[in-house]
Amino acid sequence: MPxxxxxxxxxxxxxxxxxxxxxxxxxxxxxxxHALSGDAHASxxxxxxxxxxxxxxxxxxxxxxxxxxxxFVICSNVLGGCRGSTGPSSINLRTNKxxxxxxxxxxxxxxxxxxxHLIDYLGIDTLLAIAGGSMGGMQVLxxxxxxxxxxxxxxxxxxxxxxxxxxxxxxxxxxxxxYADPNWNGGDYYDGPRPNAGLAVARMVGHITYLSExxxxxxxxxxxxxxxxxxxxxxxxxxxxxxxxxxxxKFTERFDANSxxxxxxxxxxxxxxxxxxxxxxAFAKSADITYLxxxxxxxxLYPTYHSxxxxxxxxxxxxxxxxxxxxxxxGHDAFLLEVETMTSMISNFLDRxxxxxxxxx
Amino acid sequence: MPxxxxxxxxxxxxxxxxxxxxxxxxxxxxxxxHALSGDAHASxxxxxxxxxxxxxxxxxxxxxxxxxxxxFVICSNVLGGCRGSTGPSSINLRTNKxxxxxxxxxxxxxxxxxxxHLIDYLGIDTLLAIAGGSMGGMQVLxxxxxxxxxxxxxxxxxxxxxxxxxxxxxxxxxxxxxYADPNWNGGDYYDGPRPNAGLAVARMVGHITYLSExxxxxxxxxxxxxxxxxxxxxxxxxxxxxxxxxxxxKFTERFDANSxxxxxxxxxxxxxxxxxxxxxxAFAKSADITYLxxxxxxxxLYPTYHSxxxxxxxxxxxxxxxxxxxxxxxGHDAFLLEVETMTSMISNFLDRxxxxxxxxx
Numbered sequence: 001m002p003x004x005x006x007x008x009x010x011x012x013x014x015x016x017x018x019x020x021x022x023x024x025x026x027x028x029x030x031x032x033x034h035a036l037s038g039d040a041h042a043s044x045x046x047x048x049x050x051x052x053x054x055x056x057x058x059x060x061x062x063x064x065x066x067x068x069x070x071x072f073v074i075c076s077n078v079l080g081g082c083r084g085s086t087g088p089s090s091i092n093l094r095t096n097k098x099x100x101x102x103x104x105x106x107x108x109x110x111x112x113x114x115x116x117h118l119i120d121y122l123g124i125d126t127l128l129a130i131a132g133g134s135m136g137g138m139q140v141l142x143x144x145x146x147x148x149x150x151x152x153x154x155x156x157x158x159x160x161x162x163x164x165x166x167x168x169x170x171x172x173x174x175x176x177x178x179y180a181d182p183n184w185n186g187g188d189y190y191d192g193p194r195p196n197a198g199l200a201v202a203r204m205v206g207h208i209t210y211l212s213e214x215x216x217x218x219x220x221x222x223x224x225x226x227x228x229x230x231x232x233x234x235x236x237x238x239x240x241x242x243x244x245x246x247x248x249x250k251f252t253e254r255f256d257a258n259s260x261x262x263x264x265x266x267x268x269x270x271x272x273x274x275x276x277x278x279x280x281x282a283f284a285k286s287a288d289i290t291y292l293x294x295x296x297x298x299x300x301l302y303p304t305y306h307s308x309x310x311x312x313x314x315x316x317x318x319x320x321x322x323x324x325x326x327x328x329x330x331g332h333d334a335f336l337l338e339v340e341t342m343t344s345m346i347s348n349f350l351d352r353x354x355x356x357x358x359x360x361x
Numbered sequence: 362m363p364x365x366x367x368x369x370x371x372x373x374x375x376x377x378x379x380x381x382x383x384x385x386x387x388x389x390x391x392x393x394x395h396a397l398s399g400d401a402h403a404s405x406x407x408x409x410x411x412x413x414x415x416x417x418x419x420x421x422x423x424x425x426x427x428x429x430x431x432x433f434v435i436c437s438n439v440l441g442g443c444r445g446s447t448g449p450s451s452i453n454l455r456t457n458k459x460x461x462x463x464x465x466x467x468x469x470x471x472x473x474x475x476x477x478h479l480i481d482y483l484g485i486d487t488l489l490a491i492a493g494g495s496m497g498g499m500q501v502l503x504x505x506x507x508x509x510x511x512x513x514x515x516x517x518x519x520x521x522x523x524x525x526x527x528x529x530x531x532x533x534x535x536x537x538x539x540y541a542d543p544n545w546n547g548g549d550y551y552d553g554p555r556p557n558a559g560l561a562v563a564r565m566v567g568h569i570t571y572l573s574e575x576x577x578x579x580x581x582x583x584x585x586x587x588x589x590x591x592x593x594x595x596x597x598x599x600x601x602x603x604x605x606x607x608x609x610x611k612f613t614e615r616f617d618a619n620s621x622x623x624x625x626x627x628x629x630x631x632x633x634x635x636x637x638x639x640x641x642x643a644f645a646k647s648a649d650i651t652y653l654x655x656x657x658x659x660x661x662l663y664p665t666y667h668s669x670x671x672x673x674x675x676x677x678x679x680x681x682x683x684x685x686x687x688x689x690x691x692g693h694d695a696f697l698l699e700v701e702t703m704t705s706m707i708s709n710f711l712d713r714x715x716x717x718x719x720x721x722x
Contacts, residue, residue, distance in 0.1 A: 005593035105593040165577040165601045180558035197541035216526040232366035232466040
């Protein structure tokens with residue numbers, strides 16, 4: 001597969017899951033795109049156990065926002081990831097060793113190009129919808145620019161049309177934390193100890209940015225962790241410290257440090273106007289797509305003005321755009337947490353798309 | 362000197378600088394407190410060269426906000442720091458080795474207690490004012506609670522009465538980055554290589570939080586650094602990346618990683634109500650002090666509501682409080698950058714204090 005960098009990559013494997021049934025006209029397919037740390041396991045609605053929840057369990061299943069009793073929902077791990085799709089931890093068949101940093105730098109557009117092959121493979125001509133939050137939302141926008149004829153509707157949630165300098169800054173700090181870990185060893189660590197300390201720090205930075213100042217007050221405040229008074233030492237004093245340490249360490253069990261580098265780099269490069277000059281030109285062929293743009297009031301990582309700018313551009317090209325700025329105190333994480341609002345908003349939107357586009361389910 | 366932890370520390374050295382002349386009545390002294398990464402060199406107004414600017418050069422000097430032609434300005438490096446005052450990199454006279462982690466954990470209140478000895482040593486009975494931004498503002502508040510009879514007026518700027526969980530979270534990530542550096546070696550590194558990689562990452566996180574999303578757009582945008590197009594590699598693509606790397610590395614030349622741990626810990630412990638039960642009780646004896654509270658609209662690290670809460674408490678105890686929420690796009694760094702506004706605001710405030718308190722200069 002050709003890549004935006006000019007390099008070629010192959011063979012490529014994409015890990016994916018599906019929920020619900022594809023109807024005979026193949027008209028009920030919805031593609032879900034995941035965020036930085038996500039994977040293909042978006043829902044456990046078809047699992048026998050609840051041991052392994054999906055990252056968007058609350059929104060995917062019978063009667064939920066993406067109702068699997070009506071729709072066929074697909075989620076694939078991104079190119080460059082480490083959860084089954086080809087990425088830097090995959091074996092390079094030419095050398096029989098993991099790629100490491102010899103893996104080519106991929107973009108959001110490359111991730112979407114790979115997903116299009118998956119949709120081709122599944123025999124789906126046009127997706128009823130494509131939806132995702134954060135980096136998932138970038139893939140949503142890229143789909144509607146790269147393959148507008150393959151998409152009826154799009155739900156970019158808590159996202160942006162171009163990665164801001166602040167987002168790049170947080171990405172870079174995460175990468176620097178990984179580079180600073182001697183175990184990283186220039187990306188060549190698959191035979192030895194992993195750069196878990198660096199990856200954990202990167203993840204901790206991320207977790208702060210996913211919360212809001214308000215939600216941190218609500219969840220943690222200044223409460224102490226398993227002590228009555230300050231320890232006057234460098235053990236864990238506060239609940240918030242314990243939370244970050246736990247989440248940072250937990251992440252290293254399921255994520256590859258090199259994938260963290262590649263996926264954050266893809267996000268940093270993301271500017272939907274790349275190669276088009278400006279945003280309006282980029283979306284010029286997307287006028288027939290119905291959009292639901294969603295932002296959250298307390299999301300300081302992807303502030304609402306990003307979504308408002310996007311809505312302005314989509315309106316300018318003549319697309320049918322609905323916009324909802326959801327009142328929420330949960331920060332960026334709101335797209336995973338504001339379940340009730342999301343469910344009614346998304347299910348009504350999908351019903352409308354089905355009706356207005358004359359889609360037979 | 363006794364510490365809040367119950368331990369004792371001594372002998373203690375405090376590095377300090379003074380600017381201007383102490384008058385014969387010793388009534389024109391202003392103490393300036395510095396922030397996390399600052400030191401005693403607040404101004405170069407008395408230097409022969411401009412090679413080594415002070416961290417608050419724009420505000421301290423003849424005709425400036427803290428006018429050294431009228432006032433005697435003092436700034437000391439905090440206890441626990443690494444710029445001349447006793448801290449973890451100092452030699453423990455009992456062992457003839459640097460303290461490292463055997464240095465006791467100190468608090469903002471301990472820092473202020475040490476400063477009070479300096480003010481005693483200088484023969485100053487009552488400070489005309491005490492001023493500082495960020496962690497400097499915490500010391501300002503602590504002075505007015507610990508030694509209200511020694512202070513006529515106080516200028517807590519871009520600060521808070523208690524460190525929020527988000528602030529603790531950012532502190533903890535910085536500390537984790539240092540712990541993750543093998544050169545840190547449990548704090549025992551003064552004979553070997555320094556944990557510069559970890560300290561640089563900590564500093565990079567800090568720098569992001571000192572800016573605002575808007576100021577990052579203005580300063581860096583998505584501009585590339587010395588390249589025309591994406592490199593598709595992990596070198597520096599963007600200006601913002603280059604800025605962070607530079608500032609992170611630069612910091613390691615002048616700061617000690619263990620001091621970073623101790624000073625951030627002191628900030629995390631800071632809650633002016635510690636030992637008092639609540640904020641109003643804490644400030645109960647501060648009613649005779651005149652306050653100028655300053656916040657900045659784009660400061661998301663110390664959001665304005667922190668200052669507003671403080672103003673409410675100070676008003677409740679009957680103190681004379683002026684409050685200014687300065688319109689600024691510079692984020693937390695605004696207290697170093699909004700020179701024009703600060704100059705008129707602070708100099709008018711000090712004039713008023715001198716007049717109303719009947720202080721003879």
